[in-house]
Amino acid sequence: MTHLAIRGLTKRFSGQTEAAVADLNLEIESGSLVALLGPSGCGKTTTMKMVAGLLEPTAGDILFDEKSIINIAPERRGAVMVFQNYLLFPYMTIAQNVGYGLKIRKVDRAIIDQRVSEILEMVRLPGIESRRPSELSGGQQQRVALARALVVEPRLLLLDEPLSNLDAHLRFELRDLIRDIQQKMGITTVFVTHDQEEAVVLADKVALILDGRLRQYADADVFYKRPADEATARFFGGQNFISGTSANGTFEAALGSLKLPSDAPEGTGILTFRPENVRIGAAADGENTLQAKLTDKIFLGTQTRLKLAVGDDIITAIANPNDVEGYLVDQEVPLSLPPATLWVLTK
């Protein structure tokens, strides 16, 4: 169990003007699973490699249990990285791959064999010791790669998009397996992903990185209810952004005045609310109810997406198909925005 602290971590590759990772600060609780979330090229792998010691930071510090490890050789840090493309050693059997870290540590052969079969059981691949990596499917190879990392009982497990090369079905299965094992072994884990759903389902906390900068670090639900800024809200599927002023618990905008939750920030800013929180139909007490015109309606299978015009503003809503079956495009439709689901982005 290791507490990980990243302080002011920066990486600028030679010959590049923009830093790949800029002044990153992150505290990861011992034994927790944190998702490092961000689009391609935002610096996730670079961050992981710096934590593992495979890349030298331009500036900043990394601490394991409050001790700087920046000068400790990667092979002695105990931070094991698992890559997207498995990277099993092709010339070794599965048992040799999994036992690699133990063999390096000169552990007794009999103990290695025993630990290897235990850990293979744990990743639900019992009895494949004598097979070769080329004989396994992608999902199996990634589970072996995971076993190879777990067997050394690392202080820190760094998973760099481990599920990106797998199809959806396998992804769900492995996601649960990783969560399961992480809970059981209690290894502090950083899980890198560009898939917000994966991050939300898997992690205790999510760190969102955009353009090499940490935008928000919080429990998963906070990203939906209290996004830090517009880019964060958009990354998590937010589509409604309306300019106006927040004062005394109400938001004044062109489309009218709306009641806000009590903790909403004050000042000029942007009102945001999630499409799935827009209620079609007037509220019972008439609170935050607006008259809109339905401009578009798209059936998405399990949901229907509606575009609703309120004056010059367009509001996107997602509703249960049954609830909005009767509405036709160009029809006048009342909608309501429950105050608890609103949030204001200032600055």
Added chain:
Amino acid sequence: MKWERVRIPLMLGPTMAIITILFFGSLGFGFLQSLGYQPQIGNTGFSLDAYYAVMFSERSASQFWPGLALTLWVASASTFISAALAVGLSLLLRRTFFGKKLAVFLFQLNLPIPHLVIAVGMLLLFAQSGLVARFAGELGIIDAPRDFPVLTRDPYGLGIILAYIWKEVAFFGIIVMAVLQSLGEDYEAVAQSLGANRWQRFRTVTLPLIMPGLMSASIIVFAFTFGTYEVPRILGVQHPKMLPVLALEYFLNPDLNARAEGMALSIIIAVIVFALVFLYMYVSARTVRKS
């Protein structure tokens, strides 16, 4: 479906035919000659006399066996040393440093230079009358050029080995660097994060990964250094002579009977190379499977 099956053999056909005719044709013709079949001078019978003469006759045995030993030594030493050097240099050149491009260029500079030129260059540089010896003499490191170690035309083939290394390091280097490039560094990163130090990473990850490429290149270099005559002809001594030089001399002998012996010797060289290559592949495949 049926068409697909014959299409590729048909397309490959002409090339394969030429290769087969040239290869087996010349090998067969040479083999016939080595058996004494030379209709031009009236020999139409077959015998193993030439083989016997090359290996065991009083006249040739004293040339053949020391020659064989020297050839084996030169070919294995050149192959092994240049492979090891190339691996080391390629690993160094993989790192980023100031002047890397220039270093890579210099490393591969002598690739297109013919072996003959390298051999002559060796003479000019390292002979006792060569530049290095004269410089060393001028600088007082040695008293006279004669004190310079015998690095060319020496009985142990050191000059020959040096010339081959000079040349083959670049060849190995190209192959090893290409393999390293295509592998990337992530395998080693995984090993490192699992606790492997530099030497352990090299032994358990880098080397096994480049081994297939290194092995193919070694076979090529070994077969080449075992069977070519330019470099040993220029940098070798009168006795012992490497086998390909010996074969060439039989061949250039105005006595047409010697031609059968030259052919016999060439066939012997080919057989030894084939046998060693197969043995090598067999043993290394087994060690790979075992470890």
